[in-house]
Amino acid sequence: MEVSLDYLITTVSKYNLKGLDKIRKAYDFAALAHKNQYRESGEPYITHPLAVSILLARINADVDTICAGLLHDVIEDTPTTKEDIEANFGSTVATLVMGVTNLTRASISNKASLDNANIRKLMLGVNKDVRIIIIKLADRLHNMMTLQYKKDPEKQKKKSVETLGIYVPIAESLGLYDVKTELEDKCFMFLMPEKYHKYSDERKKYDELTSGLAEEVAIKINQVLLDNDIPNTVKYRLKNVYGIFKSLVNKGSIEDIHDLLAFKIILDDIDACYLSLRHVHEEYKPIPKYFKDYIAVPKPNHYQAIHTTVLGPESHILQMQMKTAQMEKVAKYGITDFWHGDDSIGAKEMQNALKQEYPIYHHIIEANKMAGSNQEFVDLIKGEVFAEKVQVFTMDGAQVDDLVKGSTVIDFAYRIHSEIGDKMAAVLVNGVNVNFDYTLKDGDQVRIITDESAAGPTEEWLNIAKTARAKKKIREYLNRQKRNGQSLTRSP
Ligand code: MN
Numbered sequence: 015m016e017v018s019l020d021y022l023i024t025t026v027s028k029y030n031l032k033g034l035d036k037i038r039k040a041y042d043f044a045a046l047a048h049k050n051q052y053r054e055s056g057e058p059y060i061t062h063p064l065a066v067s068i069l070l071a072r073i074n075a076d077v078d079t080i081c082a083g084l085l086h087d088v089i090e091d092t093p094t095t096k097e098d099i100e101a102n103f104g105s106t107v108a109t110l111v112m113g114v115t116n117l118t119r120a121s122i123s124n125k126a127s128l129d130n131a132n133i134r135k136l137m138l139g140v141n142k143d144v145r146i147i148i149i150k151l152a153d154r155l156h157n158m159m160t161l162q163y164k165k166d167p168e169k170q171k172k173k174s175v176e177t178l179g180i181y182v183p184i185a186e187s188l189g190l191y192d193v194k195t196e197l198e199d200k201c202f203m204f205l206m207p208e209k210y211h212k213y214s215d216e217r218k219k220y221d222e223l224t225s226g227l228a229e230e231v232a233i234k235i236n237q238v239l240l241d242n243d244i245p246n247t248v249k250y251r252l253k254n255v256y257g258i259f260k261s262l263v264n265k266g267s268i269e270d271i272h273d274l275l276a277f278k279i280i281l282d283d284i285d286a287c288y289l290s291l292r293h294v295h296e297e298y299k300p301i302p303k304y305f306k307d308y309i310a311v312p313k314p315n316h317y318q319a320i321h322t323t324v325l326g327p328e329s330h331i332l333q334m335q336m337k338t339a340q341m342e343k344v345a346k347y348g349i350t351d352f353w354h355g356d357d358s359i360g361a362k363e364m365q366n367a368l369k370q371e372y373p374i375y376h377h378i379i380e381a382n383k384m385a386g387s388n389q390e391f392v393d394l395i396k397g398e399v400f401a402e403k404v405q406v407f408t409m410d411g412a413q414v415d416d417l418v419k420g421s422t423v424i425d426f427a428y429r430i431h432s433e434i435g436d437k438m439a440a441v442l443v444n445g446v447n448v449n450f451d452y453t454l455k456d457g458d459q460v461r462i463i464t465d466e467s468a469a470g471p472t473e474e475w476l477n478i479a480k481t482a483r484a485k486k487k488i489r490e491y492l493n494r495q496k497r498n499g500q501s502l503t504r505s506p
Contacts, residue, residue, distance in 0.1 A: 015159075017065045025071040026080060029354070033077030037067075040081035040103060047092040055163040062156060063087055069152040073190070074353045076360055078103075079145050082110035086149055089115045113139050113146030114153065130388035133180055137378050137395065144368045145361060147184060148350060151193055154181045158200040167204075174201040183400035187374040189315035189348020198256035206259075214255045216268050220275075221252055224330065228275060231326055235279060235334075238293050246290065247280040269331065272304045272323040276333040280342050284309060287320055287336040294334050298324035301331070309341075311413065314373045316344055373416060374399070384482050394482055406458045421480045423452050427462050428484035435484065436491050439465035451478045470495070 019041050023034055044063050051059035067075075067083035075083070081103055088094040089111060100108035116132050139146030154177060161170050178201045185194040203210040232248040239246045253261070253274050261271045268274060279294075281287050287309060304323035312318045319337035326332040337345070344351050349372065352364035368375050377399045385391035401418045406426065408414065417425055423443065428435035440463040441448050454460070471488040479485050 015065065015068065017061050017068060019064065022064060022068050022071060022080070025068060026077075029074045030077065036077055036103070037080050037084070040084040040107075043102060044084045044088055047088040047094050051091065053160070053163065054165075055160055059087075059091075062160075065156045065159075066149070066152045069155055070149065073148075073193075073347055073350045075145075075148070075350070076353055078106045078110065078361075079149060081107045082114065082145070083149055083152060085111050086114045086153060109143060110145055110149060113142055114149050127388060129176070130392045133176075133395070134382070134385075134388050134391045137184075137391075138382060140368060140375050140378050143361070144188070144349065144365055147188070148190075151181060151185055151190065155193055155197055158197055161200065161204060170204045174204040177201050178205070179396055179400070184374075185348075187315050187372070187400075188350075189317060189344060190350065191317075191345060191348065195254040195257065199254050202256040202259060209259060210255060213258050213262075213268075217252060217255055217258060220268055224275060227327060227330060228277075231332065232277060234297070235277065235294065238297055239279070239290055242289075242293055244286050244290055244293070245282055246286070248277055249280070250275060250277045252276075272301070272331055273321075273333040275330070276335055278319075278335045278337065278342060280339055281336060283338060287338065290336050291320055291322060291334075294322065294324065294336070298326055298332070298334075300324050304333070309337075314415070315348060316371070317341075318344065377416065380483070384486060398481060404454045404458075405456050406454050406460055409459065409461045417454065418481060421454050422450065422478050423448065423454065423460060423462070424450055424475055424479045424488075425481045425484045426454060426460050428479070428487045429481070430462070432487045432490075434462050434464055435487055436470055437464040437466065437468045439463050439468040450475070 019038070022041075023037065026034065026037065041060075041064070045060045048059040048063070053059055053062055063084045063086055066086060067080050070079055070083045085094075085099060085103070085107065089096060089099070096108050096112055099111055113135075117128065117135055136147065136150055139150070157173070158177060161173060164170055164173070177197055182194055182197050182201070185191075185197060199210075228250050232250055236246060236248045253271065253276070258268060258271060258274065261274075262268065265271075279290055281290055301323045304321065306321040308318050309320055318341040319335045321333060321335055323331060323333050347353075349364055349368060352367060353360040378395070381391055381394040381399055385394050398418045403415055404417055404419050404421060405413065405415045406417065408430070414426065414429060417429055421429075423441045424435065424438070427438045427441075438450070441450065441452065442461040442463070443452060443454075443458050445459075471491045473492065475488050476485055479488060
């Protein structure tokens with residue numbers, strides 16, 4: 015990646031011609047503030063904020079965000095104050111920079127609790143301005159891209175663990191897939207260098223072996239659809255190295271991964287997506303178990319497409335993704351697709367969408383309410399918000415997809431409503447009566463039968479429940495019972 019002010023300006027100019035002077039001014043300000051500071055690579059420090067801003071410009075960031083990217087380390091590392099930034103660049107840039115600035119090191123002595131405090135502060139950026147989190151993601155991405163200059167392997171590993179546990183899932187939940195996969199591969203490289211090189215080599219070999227076939231299939235699909243008067247563009251990609259590694263846990267060889275080689279078929283509208291599915295299935299036999307309709311049921315991060323896996327030439331397993339151009343844009347830019355030339359509007363739309371349409375927002379706010387200490391907060395985020403989920407359904411077919419794997423019907427009941435948990439009398443899963451300690455499985459349809467005279471939660475339920483929300487509600491119930499019991503014994 016070229017890192018220069020000219021390159022930054024060129025990249026921004028591709029989507030926005032307003033505010034270029036403000037960006038130059040922010041660069042001069044940051045370069046002066048970081049004068050005589052150097053990175054571990056030996057380069058002048060300013061190369062880091064400059065690179066962060068270039069990464070932001072790649073996702074069409076607005077001018078204030080680019081400026082904040084350039085200035086993101088000046089408060090932490092130089093005598094510059096928030097007031098200096100506000101006076102020179104306005105309150106929005108100042109707010110963004112303050113959001114990215116780590117908590118003061120002096121106030122917390124212990125390194126682990128400092129990390130947790132910073133993670134909590136970072137995640138609560140959703141409540142202020144999601145651009146704070148996006149800048150931090152670009153910051154972390156550049157730090158990972160240059161992590162080889164940090165000589166201590168233990169520090170490299172620690173950074174990678176934190177990135178994989180926190181930053182990768184944030185990027186995914188905001189739909190920033192390019193950032194997510196790039197971060198994943200960097201982390202994988204530092205955490206398991208041997209495995210990384212093994213799978214990286216296998217991926218390269220597969221790529222060489224199938225590049226002819228991939229080209230042939232792309233041309234074929236394009237032609238078949240054109241023959242049926244369906245305009246389209248076909249692209250293909252190979253899964254990232256870490257993705258391959260994860261898919262291979264407890265599985266056979268790289269060729270068996272159902273979405274190793276994926277074709278993106280970009281179409282004019284949704285009708286064309288479904289119509290193309292038919293033609294693709296006529297051409298290649300589908301493998302039913304991998305079919306996913308993310309157009310009808312989008313992912314929580316708004317990803318949409320129809321996915322089908324088929325048997326291609328020479329029995330190669332190929333994934334086909336049918337999507338519109340807009341869906342492909344959302345797949346690439348995620349929530350930052352709201353950014354367009356006009357600064358203030360895009361940022362506002364992004365923040366509104368986050369609050370109203372992205373579950374991650376409410377999960378973070380709820381975790382913050384439930385957690386006392388910063389450690390509890392981070393445990394909740396890692397253990398529930400970002401942990402693998404089970405997908406179940408209510409009786410009227412509504413999908414519940416935010417319960418962590420291992421959740422029981424008690425968790426389900428409290429997920430629906432605390433009243434339902436407190437008054438749960440019986441549970442039917444897929445029409446069959448089950449005990450309250452039944453562990454939910456993907457696709458289960460759950461029906462809770464409530465009764466005013468139900469016995470209610472007991473201490474035992476605390477051991478059965480897996481989610482913090484259910485445990486909290488059970489404790490509240492038990493405390494209410496205790497208080498009522500005491501007032502009963504006290505009454506004459
Ligand atoms: Mn930084």
